[in-house]
Amino acid sequence: xxxxxxxxxxxxxFGLVLLVxxxxxxxxxxxxxTEEQIQVIRDRLGLDDPIHVQYGRWASAAVQGDLGxxxxxxxxxxKSIGERLPVTVSLAAVSVLIALMIAIPAGxxxxxxxxxxxDTTATVGASLGLAMPSFWLGAVLALIFALSLGWLxxxxxxxxTENPFEWFRHLVLPGLTxxxxxxxxxxxQLRASLGDVLQQDYVRTARAVGLxxxxxxxxxxxxxxxxxxxxxxxxxxxxxxxxxVIVEQLFALPGLGGLAIRAVLDRxxxxxxxxxxxxxxxxxxxxxxxxxxxxxxxPKVRAA
Amino acid sequence: MSASSPEAAPDAATxxxxxxxxxxxxxxxxxxxxxxTEAGWITVVEDVSFGVRRGETLAIVGESGSGKSxxxxxxxxxxxxxxxxxxxxxxxxxxxxLLSQRRRTLEDIRGDRIAMIFQEPMTSLDPAxxxxxxxxxxxxxxxxxxRRAARARAAEVLDLVGIPRARERVRDYPHEFSGGMRQRVMxxxxxxxxxxVVIADEPTTALDVTIxxxxxxxxxxxxxxxxxxxxxxxxxxxxxxxxxxxVMVMYAxxxxxxxxxxxxFGAPRHPYTEGxxxxxxxxxxxxxRLASIPGxxxxxxxxxxxxxxxxxxxxxxxxxxxxxxxxRRVANDHEARCVRTDEIVLGGVS
Amino acid sequence: MTELDRPIAREDPWxxxxxxxxxxxxxxxxxxxxxxxxxxxxxxxxxxxxxxFLVGLVLVAVFAPVVAxxxxxxxxxxxxxxxxxxxxxxxxxxxxxxxxxxxxxxxxVSLLAAAQAVVxxxxxxxxxxxxxxxxxxxVDTAISRLTDTLMSFPPLLLAIAIVGVFxxxxxxxxxxxxxxFAPRFIRLTRASVLAVxxxxxxxxxxxxxxxxxxxxxxxxxxxxxSPLVVQTSxxxxxxxxxxxxxxxxGLGVQPPDASWGxxxxxxxxxxxQSPTLVIFPGVxxxxxxxxxxxxxxxxxxxxxxEIRRGAS
Numbered sequence: 001x002x003x004x005x006x007x008x009x010x011x012x013x014f015g016l017v018l019l020v021x022x023x024x025x026x027x028x029x030x031x032x033x034t035e036e037q038i039q040v041i042r043d044r045l046g047l048d049d050p051i052h053v054q055y056g057r058w059a060s061a062a063v064q065g066d067l068g069x070x071x072x073x074x075x076x077x078x079k080s081i082g083e084r085l086p087v088t089v090s091l092a093a094v095s096v097l098i099a100l101m102i103a104i105p106a107g108x109x110x111x112x113x114x115x116x117x118x119d120t121t122a123t124v125g126a127s128l129g130l131a132m133p134s135f136w137l138g139a140v141l142a143l144i145f146a147l148s149l150g151w152l153x154x155x156x157x158x159x160x161t162e163n164p165f166e167w168f169r170h171l172v173l174p175g176l177t178x179x180x181x182x183x184x185x186x187x188x189q190l191r192a193s194l195g196d197v198l199q200q201d202y203v204r205t206a207r208a209v210g211l212x213x214x215x216x217x218x219x220x221x222x223x224x225x226x227x228x229x230x231x232x233x234x235x236x237x238x239x240x241x242x243x244x245v246i247v248e249q250l251f252a253l254p255g256l257g258g259l260a261i262r263a264v265l266d267r268x269x270x271x272x273x274x275x276x277x278x279x280x281x282x283x284x285x286x287x288x289x290x291x292x293x294x295x296x297x298x299p300k301v302r303a304a
Numbered sequence: 305m306s307a308s309s310p311e312a313a314p315d316a317a318t319x320x321x322x323x324x325x326x327x328x329x330x331x332x333x334x335x336x337x338x339x340x341t342e343a344g345w346i347t348v349v350e351d352v353s354f355g356v357r358r359g360e361t362l363a364i365v366g367e368s369g370s371g372k373s374x375x376x377x378x379x380x381x382x383x384x385x386x387x388x389x390x391x392x393x394x395x396x397x398x399x400x401x402l403l404s405q406r407r408r409t410l411e412d413i414r415g416d417r418i419a420m421i422f423q424e425p426m427t428s429l430d431p432a433x434x435x436x437x438x439x440x441x442x443x444x445x446x447x448x449x450x451r452r453a454a455r456a457r458a459a460e461v462l463d464l465v466g467i468p469r470a471r472e473r474v475r476d477y478p479h480e481f482s483g484g485m486r487q488r489v490m491x492x493x494x495x496x497x498x499x500x501v502v503i504a505d506e507p508t509t510a511l512d513v514t515i516x517x518x519x520x521x522x523x524x525x526x527x528x529x530x531x532x533x534x535x536x537x538x539x540x541x542x543x544x545x546x547x548x549x550x551v552m553v554m555y556a557x558x559x560x561x562x563x564x565x566x567x568x569f570g571a572p573r574h575p576y577t578e579g580x581x582x583x584x585x586x587x588x589x590x591x592x593r594l595a596s597i598p599g600x601x602x603x604x605x606x607x608x609x610x611x612x613x614x615x616x617x618x619x620x621x622x623x624x625x626x627x628x629x630x631x632r633r634v635a636n637d638h639e640a641r642c643v644r645t646d647e648i649v650l651g652g653v654s
Numbered sequence: 655m656t657e658l659d660r661p662i663a664r665e666d667p668w669x670x671x672x673x674x675x676x677x678x679x680x681x682x683x684x685x686x687x688x689x690x691x692x693x694x695x696x697x698x699x700x701x702x703x704x705x706x707f708l709v710g711l712v713l714v715a716v717f718a719p720v721v722a723x724x725x726x727x728x729x730x731x732x733x734x735x736x737x738x739x740x741x742x743x744x745x746x747x748x749x750x751x752x753x754x755x756x757x758x759x760x761x762x763v764s765l766l767a768a769a770q771a772v773v774x775x776x777x778x779x780x781x782x783x784x785x786x787x788x789x790x791x792x793v794d795t796a797i798s799r800l801t802d803t804l805m806s807f808p809p810l811l812l813a814i815a816i817v818g819v820f821x822x823x824x825x826x827x828x829x830x831x832x833x834x835f836a837p838r839f840i841r842l843t844r845a846s847v848l849a850v851x852x853x854x855x856x857x858x859x860x861x862x863x864x865x866x867x868x869x870x871x872x873x874x875x876x877x878x879x880s881p882l883v884v885q886t887s888x889x890x891x892x893x894x895x896x897x898x899x900x901x902x903x904g905l906g907v908q909p910p911d912a913s914w915g916x917x918x919x920x921x922x923x924x925x926x927q928s929p930t931l932v933i934f935p936g937v938x939x940x941x942x943x944x945x946x947x948x949x950x951x952x953x954x955x956x957x958x959x960e961i962r963r964g965a966s
């Protein structure tokens with residue numbers, strides 16, 4: 001499953017060049033380009049070769065870790081990604097952490113206390129969380145916690161290796177901004193699946209043999225409810241990596257998002273292709289990880 | 305044996321339905337269960353009383369919706385959130401009142417002194433844990449034993465319920481067992497702490513006919529071996545005949561007839577019991593052929609006054625529809641809820 | 655002696671007895687699917703409120719020139735970044751333009767953009783989904799693989815990349831959003847088709863030689879309709895968010911026009927001076943998206959699964 005998807009994804013990413021309106025070389029070179037500059041781009045991208053030759057060259061280089069060079073700075077795309085990756089990964093990790101810290105208690109409470117004010121609060125909160133645009137939420141959070149209260153920095157990034165505490169402080173607001181929709185989605189899923197599981201016969205059995213309700217919910221309930229939740233979380237990673245583009249812009253974090261935006265505004269095709277392909281590979285590997293987790297969560301899947 | 309025998313021979317040894325409640329290991333008096341609906345609380349089980357002694361089997365019989373499963377869940381304190389036990393009832397286990405216990409105390413008792421086996425062996429075990437671990441978890445919940453000892457106990461009870469190679473199979477997951485084997489695992493789990501009472505709710509309904517007999521045999525022999533009281537809930541009179549000592553027939557949330565199996569089968573005193581006996585596919589009903597009871601039992605919202613079975617009863621007269629009926633003693637150890645029980649002649653099976 | 659050989663006792667009260675009045679109490683009232691849907695939908699207060707809100711929003715967008723108190727493009731450089739006042743209910747922006755009027759006109763952009771994206775997603779998604787589900791085999795495999803792949807791309811990043819090659823403007827942004835939503839409609843349609851394909855009425859229609867396209871159109875598509883309607887409502891909300899995000903990044907609507915997302919994007923630079931400038935358009939987005947989501951959830955709970963009566 002994983003490999004065919006990656007191959008197909010590489011076709012599509014490479015195919016982006018076909019979508020460039022008109023003669024790609026002219027369009028990519030920009031409005032005031034000289035004939036020379038256009039020719040440079042044509043040579044650089046090998047646009048005179050047949051498309052399958054172009055793809056073969058690009059893909060075989062990509063497999064070896066070479067995603068080409070920027071049309072503007074001439075820097076290696078792989079290197080640029082490598083420099084910015086830690087920021088985006090940090091942001092995604094903190095976001096997932098925050099999402100789980102919100103979603104697990106919220107989902108647990110609303111599933112076990114159906115119909116109470118706690119449940120209503122969690123459900124309404126989750127609906128709001130899904131409806132809020134991240135850049136707006138980020139602006140509001142920055143307004144409150146950075147500008148008014150001054151508790152947290154509104155912009156910038158400190159590497160983990162330099163100062164772990166500052167690293168985390170700088171990622172709290174972006175992480176909360178990015179993690180909110182994931183938290184909302186996960187809360188909804190956990191509420192639904194745990195609610196389902198708690199109606200199952202084996203939960204009745206667990207109660208009938210006298211297990212403490214805490215054990216029934218946390219051990220038997222959660223393990224069985226985890227599978228759909230993990231699935232949703234896996235999907236969320238794709239959203240997070242995409243959404244990080246906006247959040248990185250908002251909080252001035254030097255991550256992959258900034259690279260992508262810059263590339264799009266410059267129509268720097270190799271960089272766009274590189275970032276999209278790399279991120280997709282990341283998503284696909286995380287989904288593979290999710291599939292492996294199924295085996296642990298559900299012995300039936302392992303057997304099949 | 306005549307079709308009806310109001311003057312059945314008195315039998316002091318078994319005459320305990322009314323009087324000798326203290327001997328019962330599980331004793332239920334005046335149990336009422338209500339459920340919340342959009343139209344308020346409705347009564348689904350009304351004033352049910354029964355008891356079971358050590359080494360004895362009581363069968364609770366009725367169609368689906370008669371309230372038999374709800375009765376058992378109420379005894380276990382396992383009613384769903386929408387349900388509650390009405391005032392005035394009592395469920396006592398070894399003389400200890402259960403209905404007034406705190407939740408945590410009830411959790412200590414459940415699985416230890418009283419256990420339950422459910423109808424659906426395919427779905428009643430947690431698919432995410434090994435069966436041995438699930439049983440060991442129950443043992444460790446109620447006994448102060450080591451992890452290793454609990455595992456050993458799990459293998460021991462699995463062996464006891466006749467699972468081949470029990471020592472290896474503790475490591476298997478529920479989906480690796482067949483339906484019949486899973487029901488054995490359920491039984492093993494229920495028996496792991498040697499409870500005083502086991503309630504089995506339709507223990508064989510979901511199983512193949514041949515396996516049904518095996519599971520009933522197993523329950524019977526374990527009951528004798530461990531000296532526990534067994535309550536079997538079923539709609540299948542074949543199961544009743546096979547395993548029970550005494551029977552309580554339920555209809556529309558009420559007990560309509562109680563008695564010893566032989567008395568009740570041989571000479572039913574309630575038309576509903578007669579109807580049930582006659583719709584038994586294997587029944588040797590004297591001088592008749594198979595007939596089913598027409599119509600459906602009423603939903604709890606339409607229980608109303610008078611005899612609840614009257615609309616489906618060929619013996620019904622106007623008197624049946626007015627006023628509340630009581631469960632009346634019709635012979636030693638035999639009760640029926642029917643105004644005409646003394647005038648009509650009902651046929652049984654021998 | 656078998657049972658049948660036995661003499662039937664004449665006096666046997668059970669023979670021929672069919673119960674007295676009231677013995678059989680099964681209700682035979684049949685409700686049409688639409689009435690059932692309407693009854694269930696009207697019971698869901700939040701969904702009804704959401705629908706009313708959205709209808710109101712559409713009316714405001716349509717009659718924007720009538721409703722808006724000011725011209726959204728007229729600048730007043732002496733009154734920039736003002737807070738709410740009686741003249742400007744929601745204040746003014748960095749060029750002194752009336753925020754309320756800009757939001758009223760912005761609702762046109764936001765709603766229309768979301769609608770365009772979802773219509774495109776439907777157009778790209780429904781037919782492949784029908785074909786994949788109905789014909790199965792190699793076609794299905796190919797379409798499903800493509801769907802899986804498209805869904806592996808981080809959605810926003812894919813949209814950004816597509817806008818990147820087409821060039822940044824609202825139309826291209828909505829094409830991009832339409833493309834990233836299409837796989838969801840493919841999956842949904844395919845699943846609904848698979849669910850009804852083996853039903854008797856479809857088999858019957860096929861067996862009497864109804865042309866394939868007609869079977870698809872008259873038998874299968876109607877049955878896939880209710881999940882599609884639900885998904886459309888939910889997608890409108892997400893499309894609105896996507897448009898807002900792209901416009902925030904400067905890849906969507908271009909000045910002087912503004913959608914709500916673009917307004918937040920510009921206002922972010924003045925967060926210090928005029929916080930309300932960020933708040934109001936954001937609230938509008940939240941409410942609209944929330945309304946689409948609540949409506950979608952309500953629709954889903956109202957269509958539900960039909961309890962099928964026994965085959966007759």
